[in-house]
Amino acid sequence: MEAGRSKLIVVGCGGVGLALLEQIALLEKQDKHSVAVVAVIDSKHALCSGIPEGRQLTADTLYEIISCKRQGKDLGSVKRVDRGEFNFHENGAEMLKTLVNSCEEFRHSRLIFADCTASDSTAAVLLEAVQNGAGIALANKKPITGPYDVYTALTQQGKSFRAESTCGAGMPLIATVTRLVRSGDKISKMAGALSGTLGYVMSGLEDGKAFSQVVREAKAAGYTEPDPRDDLSGTDVARKALILARLQGWRLELADVTVESLFPTEMGPDSMPLNNFMNEGLLALDAPIAKRVEEAAASDGALRYAATVQDGKCTVGLVVVPKQSALGQLRGTDNLLEVCSGCYNPNPLVLQGRGAGTETTASGILADILELDDCLPPVPEPEPEPACDNCFYGFVL
Template sequence: MPTPVKSVLPVVLLGCGGVGRYLLRHIVSCRPLHANQGVAIRVVGVADSSSLLVAEDVHSTGLDDALLTQLCAAKSAGSPLSSLLGRGHCQLFKNPEARGKVIDAATTLGRTTGLVLVDCSATYDTVSLLKDAVDHGCCVVLANKKPLTGAYEDFQKLVSNFRRIRFESTVGAGLPVIASVTRIIASGDPITRIVGSLSGTLGYVMSELEDGKKFSEVVKTAKSLGYTEPDPRDDLGGMDVARKALILARLLGQQISMESINVCLLRVYILVN
């Protein structure tokens, strides 16, 4: 006998690049697990940089799994969200109207069934939308570091209600770095220094270079495997590490900005025999 659904979780995904598409595929593939737990994750909308694909009635339905699978394939092939119109019960809105539709969903669902905004984009442009969503009682999940590394006031606004925001994957990928830091702080123990290798991408690149592979090929492979940021220069130039360091510093109570981070550029020297 199937487990009755105890909790319905409407989700709007911002950004359907590599990380966003992987998340959608993961949600679809884990339906049996969710069913056993009595949870239904309902993806009611997916947005990219130019438009929003949203279910016709966000109160009762979501984008079906067949459409989500087609969406992942279309975006992988470089096709726009508009190419999916007519393949399911959905509507398409272009920016700036798309932003208003997300706020409408946040307003109606945020204080009733609840709504989770998942930011898998790589832009600062989602900050105001995320802050509005928090004001409407929505929860926010971030893979995107940029909303937390802009103005300190934005960081403070987003993390002020810690029950409604999760950003574990912004630092340390799957490791519980954020959770560990916040628990240590909550216990009253001081943190005086955090030491670590904050870039798995650079670790991979350096290891491959040590094996004698070409720098250009290594970076290309790292990007194809999804190891790098959407723009690999963020990794190679140290900005990705700087953003992680800034997030950790702000968690420790440091009211600093990116200008306070000293980024030493990576220089790769190619020796020719």
Template structure:
């Protein structure tokens, strides 16, 4: 004999009921079956709403009843041939009339007693099981219906009655000893007291009904049919990568169900555990799927963690004070007052000093608990021996569950370090002596991030998902997105990094997709996005609160650079090619670096100097290893190098600057490059990264540009001025020829002083043969004295700058 239980979604409508009937008919060919049926999906909620509405003297409960009636009549009409419907429809209407009578009484009295509530809630299972039984009889004659209230007897604790197993087991055994039906249909959830009063077994109690029957009859198997493929490694609605668990122990299943795995009602396991009856959780809509097999022993695998679960809407109550130290009975008094107020304690932790005790309860019980505890300890509070209890609401408990966790060292460390790296603050920690469960209380807004981060750490082959929020998709931005699209598979396979672009924004539009933007369609998606708004963009990033979030600034916008502080404080990494932030006031620069350390938020800006060249990273490594930078000589502007390498008797200065803009080597405003401001910013950043304090104003800028050119207010006027002053630039070029030199825009730092300017470079200088848009940097350090450390390569261009940004993102992924 087997017991099959079908949940609410499995019998939500006629189409779903037909799927469940097919499963029953197929299994009935081989086994005698007991089929326990839940109420139609959401009907119990509607019944509860109707009862509360009626008790509040609101006659809209009648509309709710009409909706309940229609759903059941519609299902019956679809499942039963027309010529056989009349008596069955009348039976449904009689049940509905009884329900209306009860609700009318609640309306007239203006109250809802626990006893009446249980009776009203029982109608869902009574209706669904009747329809299910009548539909089964259409194709299977050897089946019958039995009311669970006649077999399962309880106390009078309404809404969550305690089963009298001695009486119930005898009644169940006696009935089925004489039963000859191949299939018996029974309503779940409902029961009755010894004196025949309707009771219920608690929300989700249909599972419990099935387990009680299975244990009483010592059946071979209990099957729970639902709408998912078993128990999952985490809630699949929150963790998209969650996987079904093939095999799990009773104890592990109890832990997961207690901590919010809604696929199984927690008390279900206890009756079958004693009889060692396996539970098989299956999917009504994918009956061929393996499902989850719950038994005494699980199939061994290398992962000691079986699942990650959570309970939301938790309040943490802390009772503390010197008056608790060494005083016996404090804990007893605390739990006694909670018990007397029917408040369930979900989480407990106590300091070894006995100075405080911390408990977790549901938010709904918080006010009652606070009042009751303060009253119970009123004398100690007045004497200042104990503080009034501290209430922290809107928290969540997350739990790591696994039978074999106790045999593996370091799991707690992995769990808490993983959460810490994503700035998930832990309010309290508890671990049982069995080490089957490690629980932590966190802020509810961090649930999504915490579950995904932990799942990634323990179940996804340690693949780290990085969520990117990209501001600025011009030339560099386009190349960056192309590179991500091209390299994504390689990064997953070889570096265990999964990149997802969650948001894109340009100056006109922005678009967010929490599941990741399809990079093949990103341009059309962005074109159809909402109007770009910097503050809205920031708030969306913060509100999503995704793990491993990275804000990527690919603009030259000063206002965007001022947003970094907000991101870093939210544990959101910042990667930028925008030089403004790191070359602004020294105190602002240091503040960003300090925030990065404080909030464990990487702040990377390799592309600020040398585009994709590893210049800043090299400086960091020199300083970290104990070296000291004494002198820097560098050509740091790929755009200026391109300009002066191509400026000759055949190409006017004006035309070369134009071409540099077309090639994407200059900033949108070319004066930033030609004025030397951009180079000054770059050498300033290198100086600061070398450990020196300096402001931009302290760098001598020896401009080669006429003042009239730099004073122009538009690009059009600027290029006109270049033509007007063509003789000026030709003169500079001729002077270089006469000195047998080449023009290079050089940045220097030595003895605490720095300058930038155009220089005539002779043939024997390392800078002389610097071609195209290349950059070169010479570092003279304590270790590199006679021969400087030299870094050379392409220092401008969309592709190399994008690759530098990409490299910073990968650095974060490898942390």
């Protein structure tokens, strides 16, 4: 392994984590060496090669990990291939803690942690890692949508923190908003469709389909979470809205975001089993949602499930937007963000593209990791051997 390459610890190897490993392995195979993966951790176990000596999990080992996990096997079944060397650890959480503790000792090893979990338990350990001089790249929104103090502590080391994939997957929403804020352009409003699932549902409603029909179609097509209420509740969009608000320095908490859920509390997962919701609950929602669609059409507008970040407030829910606006024209699962600012006025800056999918998200986090690799302090050159009495600038006299 080349000296000086950053060492990557991938935390979480589900859809996004495995797509990330696949993209890194492909680069290795093409001799376009990026970072060196030295550990892979899931909710139970860990595989780890050498830190700080610089061994890495080879591309063949990464493919072996991908194959095992995609077959539903655990990390313990990964076989050693070619020169791949690693240690298997029964307790992934413990191994993660050990690696984080090693950051300070091996500060010059340039460690980067990529959080590809959906867990809220990683924030504390990531905070320690960033304070110990490691780089952090997130696909997981939870560490930066918890308490504001944790958010600031994680992000204040701007050079060692990236989270582009937490909002809009691989689309550069965070980078764009950060550039505007840093350059002093005053953002007056951001409005966006930040859920591919809800975008699909809104397009179906616009085409005259019943809410129950379009939600069932979305579930069958794999666009929703296993329980579609995880999407329909709006909580995931609320986290994205909060991230956009915090980029502007707004001291808001998740509880401050006003969220309109597309189902009432009595149809929530704590009160109604999934089957009942799919078969009966959804049908009861058809009429009230069809009424909202009709009202929007009557005012020559389009009904969208949008996040609005304006005047110090975040709201998430159904809104009627002008049909000719970028949001009004949006169809299908794409994400879209309109940013109105001093410079982008009266026409907003509009970013649109695929806002979900494991490959897009993984390529976003890989781009973050490569940026961190550029930013982390270089590995110091080894101290030169002290000259002996008989040497003069390296020449033996």
